[in-house]
Amino acid sequence: MKIAKAIHPDEFGFYGEFGGAYIPELLRPAVEELDTSFKNYCFTESFRSEYLDLLKNYVGRPTPLYFAKNYSQKYGAKIYFKREDLCHTGAHKINNTIGQILLAKHMGKTEIIAETGAGQHGVATATVCALMGLNCMVYMGEKDMERQSPNVQRMKMLGAEVRSATCGSKTLKDATNEAIRHWINFPDSYYLIGSVVGPHPYPEMVAYFQSIISEEIANQIQEVGFASPTRIIACVGGGSNAxxxxxxxxxxxxxxxxxxEAAGEGLESGKSAATSxxxxxxxxxxxxTLLMQDSFGQVTEPHSISAGLDYPGIGPLHAHTISTGRTKSIAISDSEALQAALECSRLEGIIPALESAHAIxxxxxLKFTPEERIIINLSGRxxxxxxxYQKAFQNL
Known part of the structure; x- marks a missing residue:
């Protein structure tokens, strides 16, 4: 896993104009320690060996590149799903938490804190903390705890303490606020962030740990007889799976x-999370980075039916590639995502996470030709x- 020059940030953590580390002075020693440890340890043969062993024997990688025959027939192109939903814990999040927990142990950290929206990162963090025998505290928005209650119970069963964020919209943004406040008060703890957001080196680090997805895609697409995909589609909240x-x-x-991205109830509705x-x-x-804010610079509340996309910003890497035109952004509404989830369930026998349903x-x-190879990153189940889903489709 080599960091491609095209997306490697500069020494200050900037991708073009986006990135950096805008942090209180109390956190600077912790962030500098993290940056040094990441660069000195996570590119060594010993780290890579242990990381890849856990991905294979614990997480279940490589995940399949599944040819979605029924979707391919419907759209007239070769459509594949990268099955991150088949990872242990049910999503791509564990790729990152495995990498960061190895780094945390190397740094001698024993207290792990995290934020979560849909709960998948919280479950993945609680899982690796249980595996490594470390204390785990997860902040989650009160609203998200209600709509993602199965994941709350999973985290608790794994031994994590789940703390509710009761301010603001009571969603991912607010959980992240609380986790950062905790980190400021306890800078010797390890903040295991869940996406390509936050101060440098987190965006670079999380992208590096998640790059196993595209590394596998590059190999798997060749195994089925093609040099490369034509298009890759992935949902973006903060943006780690993308x-x-x-x-x-x-x-x-x-x-x-x-x-x-999540258009929520519509781009002009005032209830959206389409940051780009x-x-x-x-x-x-x-x-x-790019974020939704009012004329006074105050963050505006996002909305999405998907807890994992209900975030008012995107990672600086995505802000850079979207603003420069390398990445194209599309906004999908709540209702469009729900219908896509139902269709995927009935066309392919796969019930996707709401986040993944946005990508589908x-x-x-889009318009396709028969020669195109389309890969959708199915980020979670x-x-x-x-x-x-039960509330949306009451006749089920």
Whole structure:
């Protein structure tokens, strides 16, 4: 896993104009320690050996590149699903938590804190903390705890303490606020962030750990007889699964990269999370990026039926690639995502997470030719969203 020059940030953590580390002075020693430890340890043979062993024997990698025959017939192209939903814990999140927990142990950290939206990162963090015998505390928005209650119970069963964030919209943004406040008060703890957001080196680090996805895609697409995909589609909240799926293809201009955001109830409704459309440059959670804010620079509340996409910003890597045109963004509404989830369930026998359903729904916005090879990163499974699906489709 080599960091591609096309997406490697500069020494200050900037991807073009976006990135950096906008943090309180109390956190600077912790962030500098993290940066040094990441660069000195996570590119060594000993780290790579242990990391890849856990990905294979614990996580269950490589995940399949599944040819979606029924979708391919419907859209007239070769459509594949990268099955991250088949990872242990049910999503791509564990690729990152395995990497970071090895780093935390190397640094001698014993207290792990995390934030979570849909609960998949919280479950993945609780899982690796149980595996390594470390204490785990997860902050989760009160609203998300209600709509993703199965994951709350999973975290507790794994031994994590789950703390609710009761301010603001009571979703991912607020959980991240609380986790950062905790880190400021206890800088010797390890903040295991879940996406390509936050101060440098987190965006670079999380993208690196998630790059196993595109590394496998590059090999698997050749195994089925093609040099490369034509398009790769992935949902983006903060953007870790998309960063992982795009990683090894950023430098290949022949591969179109499509980031799918949550339009919520509509771009003009005031209840949306489509940051690349509605956002503007500013600082959010320690980095300079695109975020939704009012004329006074105050963060505006996002909305999505998907807890994992209900975030008012995107990672600086995505802000850079979208603003420069390397990545195309598409916004999908709540209703479009719900219909895509139902269709996927009945066409392919796969119930996707609501986050992944947004990526699948993008197919309706695109045109294809029979020669195209389309890969959708199926970032997670839909067990956690079954209550939402049941309410949406009351006749099931």
């Amino acid at each position: 960063a992982g799926a795009f990683y090894h293809f950023y430098s290949d201009p022949e591969v179109e990269l499509i980031a799918v 459309v509605l956002g503007s440059p500013g600082v959010l959670h320690g980095s300079f 729904a993008a197919l309706e916005k 839909g067990d956690k969203d079954i209550n939402t």
